[in-house]
Amino acid sequence: MTAPLKHSASVTVDVALGDRAYDIVIGGDVLASLGERVAALRPGVRTAVVTDRTVARHWLEPAEASLAAAGVPTSRIIVEEGEGSKSYATLTQVSEALIAAKIERNDLVIALGGGVVGDLAGFAAAILRRGVDFVQVPTSLLAQVDSSVGGKTGINSPQGKNLIGAFHQPVLVIADTSVLDTLSPRQFRAGYAEVAKYGILGDEAFFAWLEKNHADIFSGGAGREHAIATSCRAKAAIVSRDERETGERALLNLGHTFGHALEAATGFSDRLFHGEGVAVGMVLAAEFSAQLGMISTDDAARIARHLSAVGLPTRLQDIAGFTQEGLADADALLALMAQDKKVKRGKLTFILLEAVGRAVIANNVEPQPVRDFLQAKLKA
Ligand SMILES: NC(=O)c1ccc[n+]([C@@H]2O[C@H](COP(=O)([O-])OP(=O)(O)OC[C@H]3O[C@@H](n4cnc5c(N)ncnc54)[C@H](O)[C@@H]3O)[C@@H](O)[C@H]2O)c1
Numbered sequence: 001m002t003a004p005l006k007h008s009a010s011v012t013v014d015v016a017l018g019d020r021a022y023d024i025v026i027g028g029d030v031l032a033s034l035g036e037r038v039a040a041l042r043p044g045v046r047t048a049v050v051t052d053r054t055v056a057r058h059w060l061e062p063a064e065a066s067l068a069a070a071g072v073p074t075s076r077i078i079v080e081e082g083e084g085s086k087s088y089a090t091l092t093q094v095s096e097a098l099i100a101a102k103i104e105r106n107d108l109v110i111a112l113g114g115g116v117v118g119d120l121a122g123f124a125a126a127i128l129r130r131g132v133d134f135v136q137v138p139t140s141l142l143a144q145v146d147s148s149v150g151g152k153t154g155i156n157s158p159q160g161k162n163l164i165g166a167f168h169q170p171v172l173v174i175a176d177t178s179v180l181d182t183l184s185p186r187q188f189r190a191g192y193a194e195v196a197k198y199g200i201l202g203d204e205a206f207f208a209w210l211e212k213n214h215a216d217i218f219s220g221g222a223g224r225e226h227a228i229a230t231s232c233r234a235k236a237a238i239v240s241r242d243e244r245e246t247g248e249r250a251l252l253n254l255g256h257t258f259g260h261a262l263e264a265a266t267g268f269s270d271r272l273f274h275g276e277g278v279a280v281g282m283v284l285a286a287e288f289s290a291q292l293g294m295i296s297t298d299d300a301a302r303i304a305r306h307l308s309a310v311g312l313p314t315r316l317q318d319i320a321g322f323t324q325e326g327l328a329d330a331d332a333l334l335a336l337m338a339q340d341k342k343v344k345r346g347k348l349t350f351i352l353l354e355a356v357g358r359a360v361i362a363n364n365v366e367p368q369p370v371r372d373f374l375q376a377k378l379k380a
């Protein structure tokens with residue numbers, strides 16, 4: 001745990017993982033406290049900040065200034081932005097730069113960026129000298145509500161999302177909500193899909209609140225911080241009970257079995273951002289659940305209606321280049337889903353819905369009903 005510091009209002013969420021517990025500090029100017037918090041957590045530490053080009057342009061200097069003011073030595077490693085950087089090539093670039101910077105076992109890697117930088121830098125830290133601690137400084141909405149918390153790190157392989165990785169928890173998360181002001185509207189909206197996910201999977205009241213307050217979240221009102229803190233509390237609670245996804249953590253994968261296959265089918269490109277794939281995937285999961293008689297068609301329609309109201313894609317046909325080979329093809333999508341990490345003895349696991357706010361884990365799902373469902377959706 002970090003000691004409380006005297007900065008303007010911030011909220012701290014605890015991720016209760018015993019001797020690996022850590023704080024998520026959320027607030028409007030907490031980036032300025034990065035150096036002070038790192039120095040308090042690890043006196044005498046050296047750091048390397050991993051970031052991407054776009055985030056570096058906006059936020060690297062304030063991060064470095066905060067570290068310098070607290071007397072924390074640092075070096076910088078800058079990668080290309082985008083999902084393509086969750087690759088073997090960029091992992092090599094980052095690992096070798098960390099070695100060149102002489103980051104030792106007791107030093108810290110700092111991931112300053114969205115989910116791509118967090119997953120990549122976290123994984124590099126996990127394998128560098130067999131494990132170096134790291135700090136998450138998430139700069140996208142998605143990273144502040146989801147990817148910076150919980151310790152899933154990794155890269156993609158051509159066969160699928162996040163297939164190479166490790167569980168490696170950060171030692172601190174600093175989520176400065178004011179950095180979101182430089183995020184593009186499309187990226188902000190994509191991150192919102194993961195916010196809505198927490199309501200859909202386990203908190204109907206939060207979903208109803210989002211239905212009423214989404215405009216405030218998008219415009220940067222007080223609701224934004226509330227939505228981020230609520231999302232982090234929901235994720236922290238699940239992760240602290242099931243760190244390694246042996247059970248209920250799989251609920252956080254709502255929409256991802258479909259979504260990850262769609263991201264792979266679109267070549268991990270800007271045709272479909274992760275959050276957008278999750279939005280389409282959650283609607284497909286809801287509609288598939290309705291077809292199985294698990295959720296009412298009204299509830300499934302309510303989910304699609306809200307995601308569509310904020311401008312997220314909700315149908316396969318909304319994806320750029322929908323008719324291109326591999327996307328409008330149920331068998332190709334099923335082949336990609338076969339690489340999902342929830343597959344057990346060759347059988348698919350889906351996160352399905354009984355109601356808004358009630359998700360369940362469905363093991364041993366046969367491929368044929370999924371194929372039939374997708375074929376119908378592709379023609380719709
Ligand atoms: N580890 C997990 O638990 C977890 C959870 C959810 C998603 N993810 C992963 O996260 C990734 C998606 O993360 P993302 O949506 O943050 O994408 P991202 O990291 O690619 O960031 C989105 C874009 O926004 C830019 N950006 C980020 N912060 C900015 C800021 N403050 N100002 C201006 N531009 C900014 C980035 O340069 C990038 O171009 C996917 O790879 C997904 O698989 C991981």
Ligand SMILES: O=C(O)C(=O)C[C@@H](O)[C@H](O)[C@H](O)COP(=O)(O)O
Binds near residue numbers: 146150162249256
């Ligand atoms: O933290 C989790 O657990 C999640 O599933 C969160 C997801 O939003 C995230 O996209 C995660 O990276 C997906 O995990 P994966 O195990 O399917 O790669």
Ligand SMILES: [Zn+2]
Binds near residue numbers: 146194256274278
């Ligand atoms: Zn996700």
